[in-house]
Amino acid sequence: MCEDDHHGEHGSGSGSDHGIGRRALFVTGAAAALTLGSVSFPSEAADAARASETRTVRGTLPTGSPDFVYLPVEVPDGVREIKVAYTYERPPVPAGTAGNALDIGIFDQRGTELGGKGFRGWSGGARTEFFIRADDATPGYIPGQVKEGTWHIALGPYTVAPQGLPYEITITLTYGEPGTAVEPVYPPARAKGRGRAWYRGDCHLHSWYSDGRRTPAEIAALARAAGLDFINSSEHNTHSAHAHWAAEAGDDLLIMVGEEVTTRNGHVVALGTDPGTFVDWRYRARDNRFGKYAREIRRAGGLVVPAHPHATCIGCNWKFGFGEADAVEVWNGPYGPDDEVSLADWDGMLVASVRDRENRNGGNGGDGPGWIPAMGNSDAHRDPDPIGTPQTVVLADDLTHEAIQEGIRAGRSYVAESRKVSLAFSATGPKGEHAGIGGRLKVDREAPVTVRLEATGVPRCTVRFVTDQGVLHTSAVLSVSGSGTVEWRTTAQYAAYVRAEVRHEAAAGPLPGALAAFTNPIFLGRA
Numbered sequence: 001m002c003e004d005d006h007h008g009e010h011g012s013g014s015g016s017d018h019g020i021g022r023r024a025l026f027v028t029g030a031a032a033a034l035t036l037g038s039v040s041f042p043s044e045a046a047d048a049a050r051a052s053e054t055r056t057v058r059g060t061l062p063t064g065s066p067d068f069v070y071l072p073v074e075v076p077d078g079v080r081e082i083k084v085a086y087t088y089e090r091p092p093v094p095a096g097t098a099g100n101a102l103d104i105g106i107f108d109q110r111g112t113e114l115g116g117k118g119f120r121g122w123s124g125g126a127r128t129e130f131f132i133r134a135d136d137a138t139p140g141y142i143p144g145q146v147k148e149g150t151w152h153i154a155l156g157p158y159t160v161a162p163q164g165l166p167y168e169i170t171i172t173l174t175y176g177e178p179g180t181a182v183e184p185v186y187p188p189a190r191a192k193g194r195g196r197a198w199y200r201g202d203c204h205l206h207s208w209y210s211d212g213r214r215t216p217a218e219i220a221a222l223a224r225a226a227g228l229d230f231i232n233s234s235e236h237n238t239h240s241a242h243a244h245w246a247a248e249a250g251d252d253l254l255i256m257v258g259e260e261v262t263t264r265n266g267h268v269v270a271l272g273t274d275p276g277t278f279v280d281w282r283y284r285a286r287d288n289r290f291g292k293y294a295r296e297i298r299r300a301g302g303l304v305v306p307a308h309p310h311a312t313c314i315g316c317n318w319k320f321g322f323g324e325a326d327a328v329e330v331w332n333g334p335y336g337p338d339d340e341v342s343l344a345d346w347d348g349m350l351v352a353s354v355r356d357r358e359n360r361n362g363g364n365g366g367d368g369p370g371w372i373p374a375m376g377n378s379d380a381h382r383d384p385d386p387i388g389t390p391q392t393v394v395l396a397d398d399l400t401h402e403a404i405q406e407g408i409r410a411g412r413s414y415v416a417e418s419r420k421v422s423l424a425f426s427a428t429g430p431k432g433e434h435a436g437i438g439g440r441l442k443v444d445r446e447a448p449v450t451v452r453l454e455a456t457g458v459p460r461c462t463v464r465f466v467t468d469q470g471v472l473h474t475s476a477v478l479s480v481s482g483s484g485t486v487e488w489r490t491t492a493q494y495a496a497y498v499r500a501e502v503r504h505e506a507a508a509g510p511l512p513g514a515l516a517a518f519t520n521p522i523f524l525g526r527a
Helices: 022-026 043-047 216-225 292-301 335-354 357-363 401-410
Strands: 013-019 033-035 052-061 067-076 079-087 101-105 119-124 128-135 148-160 164-173 195-204 232-235 253-259 259-263 264-269 303-307 328-332 375-376 391-396 412-417 422-428 433-434 448-456 461-467 468-474 484-491 499-505 515-519 521-523
Touching: 052 067, 067 433, 101 128, 119 128, 119 148, 128 148, 148 164, 148 375, 148 521, 195 264, 195 375, 195 401, 232 328, 253 401, 259 292, 292 303, 303 401, 328 335, 328 515, 335 412, 335 499, 335 515, 391 401, 391 461, 401 412, 401 461, 412 422, 422 499, 448 461, 448 499, 468 484
Parallel strands: 013 052, 033 067, 195 232, 232 253, 303 328, 328 375
Antiparallel strands: 052 164, 067 148, 079 128, 079 164, 101 119, 101 148, 195 391, 259 264, 264 303, 375 391, 391 412, 412 515, 422 433, 422 448, 448 484, 461 468, 461 499, 499 515, 499 521
């Protein structure tokens, strides 16, 4: 399916050109990948203590390249460290045309099989070089011995300019005795907590272990300053950060670990997986593989949370459907138009769950509430991205990994723009029946129901009660004190569910103001 042009070597700094022929233009889809000619190192070099050998490879990827291009590297015995550096050209392109963007990672001698054990790291486009050895590795990569065998440098041509993508890769092997491997230490699965209470968290965060710029220590400090009780580490396509969070956990901060599985057809947060879990991302929606990896996330103790489903960045828009979702990230970072679309889309799914009784019996993995709860996270990467804007406030039995996840999965949560915002939302029936966020008020269809929202920290905001019939009640503007109570009477016949939105005053025009907070729904009726 392709043509390789292999040119001459030049001593210890040998260079080779790997060109992809025109037939590669027809290689598409995540399941399709191209393997280039291998790069070899003389095994006798291992006999020279502390010596190093370097090879340089050059080539050009055309428009229409497959999602992944693998460069095999034959690693001899006795290697202490492998180091890879790369560059690529970024020629100017016409307005509206994607320029060159080339991601990089590596798999070890165990191979590149989808979901296999060979993964050793991924930095996407965040770094131009990386190293791996037994005792250390570049952030984004997994330390461990550099064993003999065929390693594969993984190139991900994210976008390719019409002129093609010329690249240069330099591989350096350093020989000698390996360092002492460090056993990973992971954060504990519980913090002190307050028993059954509302806990605040941000489950979509990036550090320098992927494309963020903050250290785990800086993120933890900012999380505490934002009033958070829990966070979740979610680096792009790598679990390398998992072993670097233990020192930042404490009685006041529960730290869960996971991954942002960043495919070409959308991103999904694997929330709270077992430490050390890697979730593969090398597939598209048409490959019909997402279900398998969603189930792997759950088997590893995590939740499946599609992230920013209507984001406009290339590859960010969610195309896998929501049949495997445990929750959906409706609000991502500072509230914007794509969040408004995500909110409306989620509301449409709530309407469908009311209409489709069968969906209530396991449409989101079999152990959820039968509808898909919403959550919000900051997706903070670097200064000045605020951590905890927004934050998900969860009613949980304690501040533990398991209890927080159970609260999210059950929909016992609301989303707030900051620690200043607190909500209490309930529905009450004529005989004192009561239900809170994520619950069901079991009353007859004609029975009167009182819906009540108490809010603090929302000055000059309005409250909207949204049902399967649309917005059925909008309050007057709350006072500058930011506190207020809004009540509304309805019936289960009139509203199958009720959820609350708290919005800032709208600018002139018909559009609603930006969200300050919103709740998951309360369902009404006996069904």
